[in-house]
Amino acid sequence: MMSDSVYQRCIDPACGQTYGVEEVRTACGTCGNLLDVAYDWAKLPLPKKLADFEHKWSRRHEPLEYSGVWRFRELLPFAPDDRIVTIGEGQTLLQHARDVAKYVGLTGGELHLQYEGMNPSGSFKDNGMSAAFTHAHTIGAKRAACASTGNTSASLALYCAVTKHMKAVIFIGSGKISYGKLSQALDYGALTVQIAGDFDDAMARVQEISRELGIYLVNSVNPFRLEGQKTIMYRVLEALRWEVPDWIVVPGGNLGNSSAFGKAFIELKELGLVDRLPRLAVINASGANTLYELYERRGVRWDDGKPQPAVCGYYEQLDQQSKRASTIASAIEINRPVNLNKCLRALDAMQGVVREVTDQEIMDAKAQVGAGGLGCEPASAASVAGAKQLLAEGIIGRDERVVCILTGHQLKDPTATVAYHTTDQDKFNEVLGSRGVRRASFANRAVAVNNNLNEIIQAIQLYS
Ligand code: F0G
Numbered sequence: 360m361m362s363d364s365v366y367q368r369c370i371d372p373a374c375g376q377t378y379g380v381e382e383v384r385t386a387c388g389t390c391g392n393l394l395d396v397a398y399d400w401a402k403l404p405l406p407k408k409l410a411d412f413e414h415k416w417s418r419r420h421e422p423l424e425y426s427g428v429w430r431f432r433e434l435l436p437f438a439p440d441d442r443i444v445t446i447g448e449g450q451t452l453l454q455h456a457r458d459v460a461k462y463v464g465l466t467g468g469e470l471h472l473q474y475e476g477m478n479p480s481g482s483f484k485d486n487g488m489s490a491a492f493t494h495a496h497t498i499g500a501k502r503a504a505c506a507s508t509g510n511t512s513a514s515l516a517l518y519c520a521v522t523k524h525m526k527a528v529i530f531i532g533s534g535k536i537s538y539g540k541l542s543q544a545l546d547y548g549a550l551t552v553q554i555a556g557d558f559d560d561a562m563a564r565v566q567e568i569s570r571e572l573g574i575y576l577v578n579s580v581n582p583f584r585l586e587g588q589k590t591i592m593y594r595v596l597e598a599l600r601w602e603v604p605d606w607i608v609v610p611g612g613n614l615g616n617s618s619a620f621g622k623a624f625i626e627l628k629e630l631g632l633v634d635r636l637p638r639l640a641v642i643n644a645s646g647a648n649t650l651y652e653l654y655e656r657r658g659v660r661w662d663d664g665k666p667q668p669a670v671c672g673y674y675e676q677l678d679q680q681s682k683r684a685s686t687i688a689s690a691i692e693i694n695r696p697v698n699l700n701k702c703l704r705a706l707d708a709m710q711g712v713v714r715e716v717t718d719q720e721i722m723d724a725k726a727q728v729g730a731g732g733l734g735c736e737p738a739s740a741a742s743v744a745g746a747k748q749l750l751a752e753g754i755i756g757r758d759e760r761v762v763c764i765l766t767g768h769q770l771k772d773p774t775a776t777v778a779y780h781t782t783d784q785d786k787f788n789e790v791l792g793s794r795g796v797r798r799a800s801f802a803n804r805a806v807a808v809n810n811n812l813n814e815i816i817q818a819i820q821l822y823s
Contacts, residue, residue: 364402365437367394367582370700371664380437381498385566385580392664393701394582395622396437400630403436409601409632412593427451428489431593434626435490435586444492446521448485449590451477453598453762458731462724463743464750467758471604472743473595474733476768479521480543483591483616483766484514490587491577492518495525500575504528504568506561507578508612508690509540510767515577516547526550528574530565532557537689537736537772557683559695562613579615580697588619589626595762596633604637605759608749610741610766611641611650611713612691614702621705637762639709640755641702642716642745644686644738646794649673649694651715654706661707664700687718687775687794690738690767712754718794720744722779726801729776734769742766780804 367378369387376389377397384394406412412431418424423432423440427449432440452474460470475483488511495503503525505511512529519527527549531541535557544551554561562578569576579585596603609616617639627633643651652673653659659669676682677694684694696702705711716724718737724747725740742763749755769776778790780802787799808818 364399366397368397369393369664370395370704373663383498383500383575385576393580393698396435396582396586398436403433405433405630406632409593409596409627412597422447426489427594428486428587428590431590434593434623435589437583437586438493438497442493442497444496444518444522444524445489446479446485446518448478448489449594451475451591451594452733453595454732456728456731459727459743462727463747465746465755465757465759465761468605468756469760470746471595471598471760471762472728472732473591473762473764475591475764475766476733476735476739476771480510480514480517481539481768481771482510482514483588483764484510485517486590487579487584487587487615487619488514488518488577491581491584492522492524494581494583495575495577500525502526502528502572503575503577504530504565505577506530506558506565507536508532508558508692509536510690510771511578512536512549512551513540513543513547516544516549519549520547525575528552530554530561532561535689535692538774539768539771558693559684562695562697578697579613579618585615585619585622585701588616589623591616591764592620592623599760603633603635604762606640606746606755606761607637607709607764608640608642608742608746608761609764610688610691610738610745611643611702612647612693612696612738614641614650614696614698616764616766617641617705618698618701621701621708625708636709639705639711640745640749641706641711641713642741643713644688644691644721644741645715645717646686647684647692647694648715649696650699650702651713653699654703654713659703661700661703664704670699685794686721687791687796688721688736688738688741689772690736691741712749714745714748716741716744716748718791719796719798720747722775722791722796723800725776726779726799726803728765729769730801730803733765735765736767736769736771737775739765739767782807
């Protein structure tokens with residue numbers, strides 16, 4: 360390992376405590392803050408310009424050049440090539456989405472949808488999981504754990520099933536994850552522990568349990584995970600022929616992606632590989648809006664990672680009111696995002712804004728994304744709903760170039776999709792009405808007919 364040029368470092372510059380890359384840590388031992396993976400770039404081989412990565416395309420038969428994560432490994436050089444774990448993640452697509460652009464009101468600009476649902480487990484998590492597995496493999500870990508709203512667990516279970524490097528232990532909030540995701544964890548053979556509680560409870564428990572039992576934690580408090588997720592931004596740039604877009608819009612849950620995107624761009628700028636940073640918009644569901652509340656309403660800003668009284672005060676308030684996160688976008692049903700401080704750093708560097716969108720807005724945007732192409736799960740559509748709101752406010756300009764990250768595949772949550780399109784009012788009310796969704800303005804309803812040739816022909820002629 361290139362240990363003299365790679366290390367882990369506390370995100371608080373005043374602390375700056377460093378740890379070896381071989382150490383397993385989720386927090387700074389001195390001040391308790393989050394850790395970054397840090398590099399002495401001057402000692403490492405780097406491309407002169409981003410377009411130099413194109414030379415690798417002709418070697419796509421080699422697993423490390425095929426991977427959409429590791430073909431950029433000069434920008435996440437924490438492991439030697441022979442320890443890298445890849446299962447072909449990151450073969451994703453940036454779709455120029457003209458119809459969805461009209462929906463969000465981007466009349467003169469461009470909307471691009473970054474389809475992370477095309478990853479092997481159907482979500483962006485595989486970018487980070489391949490990086491966490493690589494680190495775990497270098498240190499010889501045998502068991503890995505996560506708390507999850509479903510996608511991290513699906514990804515962990517899949518990497519365990521394919522690589523056989525580790526055994527998976529998964530903590531989920533009971534009844535809190537969608538069937539698509541639960542079925543993945545079960546099918547891939549992971550030990551699945553359903554805790555009577557929600558994600559925030561499961562997250563707190565898994566940290567204790569990993570420490571106690573020495574199990575490798577793959578949640579995004581693991582700094583190596585975020586190194587993998589930086590590559591989502593490299594692929595966006597690659598698809599735009601290395602031009603920096605005006606906006607990156609991403610749903611916010613545990614805030615790993617937004618943190619990773621900020622780190623990616625801060626580093627690219629520092630290395631002279633881009634000349635400017637895009638702006639960042641992080642979109643919360645209004646039923647799980649901690650970041651929105653803190654950043655937009657209470658003015659909390661990046662303060663070199665220092666603990667902030669306003670944050671502690673807000674969490675105490677949540678406890679006093681026994682307030683739980685609640686949204687149809689179960690992937691982002693999180694009230695205590697573990698990467699808050701890193702996300703504040705990203706918002707600071709990328710002139711960020713935060714917005715909250717209702718479940719109604721999420722489901723309508725999701726239907727539009729589906730009608731426009733490959734579709735996505737509810738949490739992902741928060742990015743499109745958020746972009747629409749920011750255009751209406753005039754914060755995103757109508758002629759700008761905007762990239763919304765679609766974090767998870769459409770098939771992850773069939774219950775929400777079918778409830779939106781259903782003709783069964785009880786089903787609609789049970790799944791969506793209970794969340795404040797009143798209408799399904801873009802529903803594509805199935806047409807019920809008798810098993811009779813003439814009736815079927817009539818129905819086709821009437822509706823097509
Ligand atoms: N979108 C999807 C589809 C997700 O699964 C998640 C997070 C997010 C967005 C939020 O991303 O945490 O980086 O802000 N899912 C986690 C999980 C929490 O357990 O699968 P973030």
